[in-house]
Amino acid sequence: MSKTWQTTKHVALAAVAVSAVALAGAAQAKERISIAVPSFLSGPAAGPFGVPSRNGAELVIESINRGKLPAPYNTKGFAGAIADPIYVDESGGNTKQVAEYRNLVQKRNVDAVIGYISSGSCAALAPVVEELKRLTIFTVCGTPRVFEEASRTYIFRTMAHATADNVAAAHYVTTKFPEVNSYTGINQNYAWGQDSWRDFNLTMQNLKPGSKASAKLQFPKIFAGQYGSEISALSLDKSDLVHSSFWDGDLESFIFQGAVRGLFKKKKVVFTVGGTASYRLGKKMPDGIILGARGPYGVLVRDRKTALNEWFIKAYKDRYGVFPSGPAYQYGQGVLAAKIAYDNAAKAAGGFPNQDQVMKALTGLKFESFSTNVDMALAGGHQAITEHVYGLSKYNADTGEPGASDVVFFKGTCVMPPDGVKSVDWIKGGMKGAKC
Numbered sequence: 001m002s003k004t005w006q007t008t009k010h011v012a013l014a015a016v017a018v019s020a021v022a023l024a025g026a027a028q029a030k031e032r033i034s035i036a037v038p039s040f041l042s043g044p045a046a047g048p049f050g051v052p053s054r055n056g057a058e059l060v061i062e063s064i065n066r067g068k069l070p071a072p073y074n075t076k077g078f079a080g081a082i083a084d085p086i087y088v089d090e091s092g093g094n095t096k097q098v099a100e101y102r103n104l105v106q107k108r109n110v111d112a113v114i115g116y117i118s119s120g121s122c123a124a125l126a127p128v129v130e131e132l133k134r135l136t137i138f139t140v141c142g143t144p145r146v147f148e149e150a151s152r153t154y155i156f157r158t159m160a161h162a163t164a165d166n167v168a169a170a171h172y173v174t175t176k177f178p179e180v181n182s183y184t185g186i187n188q189n190y191a192w193g194q195d196s197w198r199d200f201n202l203t204m205q206n207l208k209p210g211s212k213a214s215a216k217l218q219f220p221k222i223f224a225g226q227y228g229s230e231i232s233a234l235s236l237d238k239s240d241l242v243h244s245s246f247w248d249g250d251l252e253s254f255i256f257q258g259a260v261r262g263l264f265k266k267k268k269v270v271f272t273v274g275g276t277a278s279y280r281l282g283k284k285m286p287d288g289i290i291l292g293a294r295g296p297y298g299v300l301v302r303d304r305k306t307a308l309n310e311w312f313i314k315a316y317k318d319r320y321g322v323f324p325s326g327p328a329y330q331y332g333q334g335v336l337a338a339k340i341a342y343d344n345a346a347k348a349a350g351g352f353p354n355q356d357q358v359m360k361a362l363t364g365l366k367f368e369s370f371s372t373n374v375d376m377a378l379a380g381g382h383q384a385i386t387e388h389v390y391g392l393s394k395y396n397a398d399t400g401e402p403g404a405s406d407v408v409f410f411k412g413t414c415v416m417p418p419d420g421v422k423s424v425d426w427i428k429g430g431m432k433g434a435k436c
Contacts, residue, residue, distance in 0.1 A: 038116055135156075176290075268288075290390060389407060
């Protein structure tokens, strides 16, 4: 056998081996991925929260699939793969959500789950996500407990948690209304409402030590719907201000019932999630309510002039006929984070990434979203901080549209605890390290 023939044979075998490796790598690439998107599609939370959430996710997923997002996100797909969304109803309680999550992962084998609104859903699902080891991005649920009770590997949350809502609310009240010396509250009687009141009260005591909380607080059950006795008690309370973290249909019902009873003329009222009601209630929303939107979203950022925000507002209104509220932004933001992580992971891997590579790219990610900059700075890079914003409800009779006045933005480092510090401990300790 000649050396020339041997050399030729070895080169051919090497070429075959290289080709086999290349083909194997190509076989691992995905043309499509599946993403489950849970939100409330029925029940009292569907109209104000669930449907806008679904719409925000749908708009962004379809725009990513077509490569139609504004730069720098105008590449097609998630690392080139087209996403097939599976929209899931979050209604039905925690047991149902756990069963549905298991079905999505174990039977339908989704590549990722992006969604959830209720703090109860997220608290119940957190250990299940870690058990099943599937990339899950929580888009809204506010409870700080998700990351403060245990470290998480497979869970990410792409917006700030409820501590920011209530710390920022207290900053706004003490800055804009220094005459407020007493306050009371009406919050839903479960972890979300109790934690929200706790954080607001503790922060008020820090920012204005002489202020006084009422001893007669209102904690109706979630989805109660009727608040006649509570409104009477709040009206008779001598406190200057009412704090509420109401959301879903409860928020809108309370606003309607309180307006009829003149509550908003008697008291200053701060709704930490009030921004979700602005577009839905229109001119029926009383002027002068202190509005939060669980971050820089919805009506509070209508005037923010960035390419991404202007695109999102126009594209959403053109498609759905209404302006995007906070939940639409929040779900869109979670989807956008997934795209960026998939794209960055693919660049680092030199091909379509696996789940571990996507999670590594998502950990500690900083990116520009539709209305704000997001920094995955807490919980080892799994929990986002963003700026926060409050303003006063103000209906514009000239345009026939709701809006906001006296809008104030607060840095994320001002209203969220430093990494590794629990929210309650941080507030009780005087909010050390806050950069306002």
